[in-house]
Amino acid sequence: MDIELWWPSGYGSQRLYNLNVTVRVGSETAVKVSRFGFRTIDLNEDSVENSSMGTEFYFKINGVPIYAKGSNWIPADSFPERVTNEYVEDLLLSAKEANMNMLRVWGGGVYESDFFYDLADELGILIWQDMMFAVSLYPVDSPFLDNVALEIQQQVHRLQRHPSIVSWAANNENEEAIAYLWWPQMITRMLQYRRDYRRLYIQTIMPVIGKADVSRPFLSSSPSNGRVTSMTTWISVNPNSNNNGDTHYYNYFSNAWDPATFPLARFVSEHGLQSYPSRDTFLTAAPSSMITYPFSLFLDHRQHLRPGQLYLTRAIKQHFKFNAASKRGSVRNKSKAYDMISFLSQTHQAMGIRTAAETFRRWRSYLKGGLGHNMGFLYWQLNDIWQAPSWASIEYGGRWKMVHYFAKRFFSPAIVSPYVDTDHSLRVFIVNDHSAPVEAAVLSITQYKWTSFTPVETTTVNVTMAGTTLRFLPFIIHA
Numbered sequence: 216m217d218i219e220l221w222w223p224s225g226y227g228s229q230r231l232y233n234l235n236v237t238v239r240v241g242s243e244t245a246v247k248v249s250r251f252g253f254r255t256i257d258l259n260e261d262s263v264e265n266s267s268m269g270t271e272f273y274f275k276i277n278g279v280p281i282y283a284k285g286s287n288w289i290p291a292d293s294f295p296e297r298v299t300n301e302y303v304e305d306l307l308l309s310a311k312e313a314n315m316n317m318l319r320v321w322g323g324g325v326y327e328s329d330f331f332y333d334l335a336d337e338l339g340i341l342i343w344q345d346m347m348f349a350v351s352l353y354p355v356d357s358p359f360l361d362n363v364a365l366e367i368q369q370q371v372h373r374l375q376r377h378p379s380i381v382s383w384a385a386n387n388e389n390e391e392a393i394a395y396l397w398w399p400q401m402i403t404r405m406l407q408y409r410r411d412y413r414r415l416y417i418q419t420i421m422p423v424i425g426k427a428d429v430s431r432p433f434l435s436s437s438p439s440n441g442r443v444t445s446m447t448t449w450i451s452v453n454p455n456s457n458n459n460g461d462t463h464y465y466n467y468f469s470n471a472w473d474p475a476t477f478p479l480a481r482f483v484s485e486h487g488l489q490s491y492p493s494r495d496t497f498l499t500a501a502p503s504s505m506i507t508y509p510f511s512l513f514l515d516h517r518q519h520l521r522p523g524q525l526y527l528t529r530a531i532k533q534h535f536k537f538n539a540a541s542k543r544g545s546v547r548n549k550s551k552a553y554d555m556i557s558f559l560s561q562t563h564q565a566m567g568i569r570t571a572a573e574t575f576r577r578w579r580s581y582l583k584g585g586l587g588h589n590m591g592f593l594y595w596q597l598n599d600i601w602q603a604p605s606w607a608s609i610e611y612g613g614r615w616k617m618v619h620y621f622a623k624r625f626f627s628p629a630i631v632s633p634y635v636d637t638d639h640s641l642r643v644f645i646v647n648d649h650s651a652p653v654e655a656a657v658l659s660i661t662q663y664k665w666t667s668f669t670p671v672e673t674t675t676v677n678v679t680m681a682g683t684t685l686r687f688l689p690f691i692i693h694a
Contacts, residue, residue, distance in 0.1 A: 371383070436454065481591075516646075577634075580685045
């Protein structure tokens with residue numbers, strides 16, 4: 216029998232098989248149909264040139280290195296019973312349409328429905344699956360640990376048939392929280408918190424997963440240093456290292472449009488910028504009179520990043536001229552001001568996430584001081600749980616923000632990525648994720664001044680390059 220392999224989106228077809236089991240007892244018959252796919256998974260964590268520079272971090276499916284392009288999935292509604300299969304399908308199809316091949320199911324949410332994972336299998340969307348522990352300290356008494364062990368066993372048994380799932384991560388940011396002392400009261404009982412952490416994630420969750428499923432890599436946390444974490448008694452000095460494992464990166468103070476501000480990390484599993492949703496989305500939660508700028512109490516209540524309003528206003532003013540309505544202006548003027556700040560915030564978010572995505576993709580094949588070799592970017596976040604200012608690229612209800620339209624381009628299999636370097640020169644990279652080569656293509660670059668539509672200079676270059684490669688064009692155009 217010839218077996219067809221299952222591949223992630225962009226790398227091949229998603230061949231699935233049905234396993235049919237029928238049990239007959241007397242006159243009664245029970246039938247179970249389980250769908251699965253054949254593929255191999257490896258997480259490459261080999262040393263980078265020499266061990267002092269850290270380790271690689273990327274997934275190989277069927278022996279092929281995969282550049283992960285995608286986002287983070289959170290619960291689709293505050294009330295799970297309101298989530299329909301049609302809505303889940305709309306969100307996952309939106310992810311695929313934006314050229315994503317991976318979603319991380321965040322550990323602060325829920326284990327998703329069978330329909331979610333079945334559809335991910337069909338669409339070729341890889342799933343990084345967190346266990347449901349996030350940004351918290353948990354008890355470690357025996358009854359609680361017994362309950363955790365049962366939960367993990369049941370969920371892994373339920374989900375392990377899905378070829379889309381490529382890894383199990385024990386928690387979201389809990390190693391980082393302990394290593395960085397996120398809660399000051401931890402200082403006086405640090406040894407206990409470290410022991411409790413290992414007891415829950417290393418002595419309970421890890422062996423349960425290891426016994427239930429040996430086919431997928433296990434990560435003790437996200438972010439983590441990957442395999443290096445086990446050499447540091449499972450709590451690293453810097454779990455968010457750019458040299459090993461995966462990285463979560465947030466910076467609300469720098470210029471998000473400047474490529475020089477981003478870390479040259481191996482795999483960025485979280486990075487995000489906020490924006491305001493459209494008025495139409497907010498109108499499903501509040502009357503138009505509450506959707507204003509300066510912000511109403513309703514909008515301030517919906518902002519759960521403190522001080523998120525200040526961060527966003529500062530970021531907008533960094534790039535745009537924005538004259539807000541006065542506090543004594545009419546409701547109509549305040550409504551128009553909200554529409555403008557919503558548009559500008561989405562523009563800032565789209566440009567910032569695009570800059571991040573292209574920066575990380577440009578470092579796929581390059582090292583600088585041991586950093587680089589980036590093989591994945593999952594921005595925070597894909598969807599929203601309610602109508603609110605957030606990092607999502609899809610508003611609550613399914614409306615795309617500007618950044619999602621941008622994602623369709625910056626996650627394209629082949630991109631031309633120009634940027635202005637620190638020496639004020641324009642540098643151009645071509646990234647080709649296609650397995651097929653680019654042959655006899657012509658790239659034309661035209662420069663303009665801000666003050667004129669007349670070109671200052673046009674340069675044409677013939678381009679030929681192999682598949683799954685990156686190329687820096689052998690010229691610099693001075694801006």
